[in-house]
Amino acid sequence: MAFDVLQRDGVQLLTQPYSQRRALLEDLFTTRALTAPWTLCPMTTDLVTAREWLESWTDVSGVEGIVIKPLASRYHPSYRGWTKIRRRDTTEAIIGAITGPLARPQLLVLGRHDQDGRLQAVGRTVPLRPDAARQVAEHLVAAGPGHPWSGVTFASAWGSGDVLDVTLVHLRPHGSKTARSLLHPAVALLVWLTPLTPEPYLATGLLMTVLLALSLYNANRTSRRKTSL
Template sequence: MQTRRGALIQDRFPDLTAAARSLPNGFVLDGELAVLDSHNQLSFTALRHRATAGRNARALAAEIPAHFIAFDVLQSDGQELLQEPFAHRREVLEALFVDHQLGPPWTLCPSTSDPAVADEWLHEWTDVPGVEGVVVKSLTGRYRPGVRGWTKVRRRNTTEALIGAVTGSLHRPLVLLLGRYDTTGRLRLVGKTVPLKPAPARDLADHLTAAGPNHPWTGARFTASWNSRTPLEPVLVAPALVAEISADISQDHGVWRHPLCYERLRLDTVAADVPLLDEPP
C-alpha cells in the first residue's frame, strides 16, 4: 500500500493488509482510504490519525478501522492496464467485486454515464459529511500516472463567517482568516480564503479595524494550510465584520479543509447572525 507520492504505509493499516488476502494476486488498485468517526461519518482527521500511527497502529485499527474505496484498476492478473480505456478498466474492476464477493473494508466507487444521475449525486449525496462532489472521467481515457486526466466537480454553498485576521496589512489585505463562535462563546478559526482580488481587497480595507488587546486570537499560532507547518503572521482585526463566502462542503467538525472564496462584505449582518461552529447554516 503506497501513497500517491510513493511512501509505503501498509504497516499503518494492518486491518487493510489482512483484508487484502481476499484479493487475487496480480491486482493493482487505485482508490482512496477512508475512516469513519464515532458518529459513523467520514473523518479526514481520523484518517490522518491513522496515517501517522506508529507502534499503536494495530490498536487504532481495531478502534477506528479503515476502508478502501476503489476508483480504478491498473493491473489485472499481472497484466498492466494503463493503456486500456477507462470503460474496460471499469468492467474489470466491477468484475473483481462480483467474482470475489468483496465487501467491507472494500467499497466500489459508484459510476454512471447518465448526466441526470450524476447531477442527483452532486446535489443529494454531498449532504453526507466528507463527500465533496463527483469526478468526471472520459470512457476512452487512458491512465496517465502523475497527470490529472479527470475533472473534480465540487458542490459549493454560500455562507457567512467573521473576519478575525488578515495576511498582508490592514490597507492591503491578501488573505482572510475567518472564524465562528462555538457554543462556549470562543471564536474558532474555521478557514482561510484564497488570495483576494485587488478590487475587493481595496473595498474591504476601508472597513477593517485593528484588533484591541483582548482579541480572542491574541498569541495564537497559525499555519499556511491544513497539513503545513509554515507559520503565518497575520494581522489581527476586530472580529465584527461578516464576510459572505463560497465554500465546498469538505469540513471536519465545522472547519473547512480547502480555501474559501470571498464573495462580499455583509454590512447588513452582525456577528450574532453568523452560524455557530458545528451548527448547520
C-alpha cells in the same frame, strides 16, 4: 475506496479506455468477493442520479462532490484529465484574523457567532490571489485590545502541532462608527460557492464518480486556547 484499476494479472491497462478499466474493476470486486475495507467507488452515467449524489451525498462530512471522467480516456500518469465538480454553498462569515502582511493578506481566518454571541472560528480560506488580497486589505485594520480571539492560537492543519502566525483584525472604521463596533454585526465576507451544472459533460458521453476528500475542518472543534482549522 477503489475507483480505477491500472494493472491486472501483470497486464498494464493504462492504454485501455476508462469504460473497459471500470468493467474490469467491477469484475475484480465480483470474482474476488471483495468486502470492507475494500469499497467500490459508485459510478453512473445517469444525469438524475448524478444530481442526487451532488445534492444529497455531499451532506456527509468528507464528500465534496463528484468527478467526471471521459469514458474513452486512457490513464495518463501525472496528468489531470478529469473534471471535479464540488458542491458549493453560499454563506457569510466574519474576518477575525489573517496570515501574512496586513497590506496583502495571504489567508483569512473566519468566524461566526454562536448562540451565545461569541465569535467562534469556523474555518479559513485558501490562499488569496493578489487582486483579492488587495481588495480585502482595503477594509481591514489591525485589532486593538479586546478582540474576541485575543490569546487564541490556530493550528496550521488539523491535528498539527504547528501554529499559524496570525494578525487579529477588525473592519476598517467608516464615519463615526468604530472598527470594533463593525466587527460583530458586519458581514465581512461573502463566500460565493455556486453549484456547477454537469449537463455539458454528460452530453459528450462522460461518467460521474463520487469524489471523496478529507474535510478541512470540523466547526464544532474550537477552543479558547487552540483552534484547529
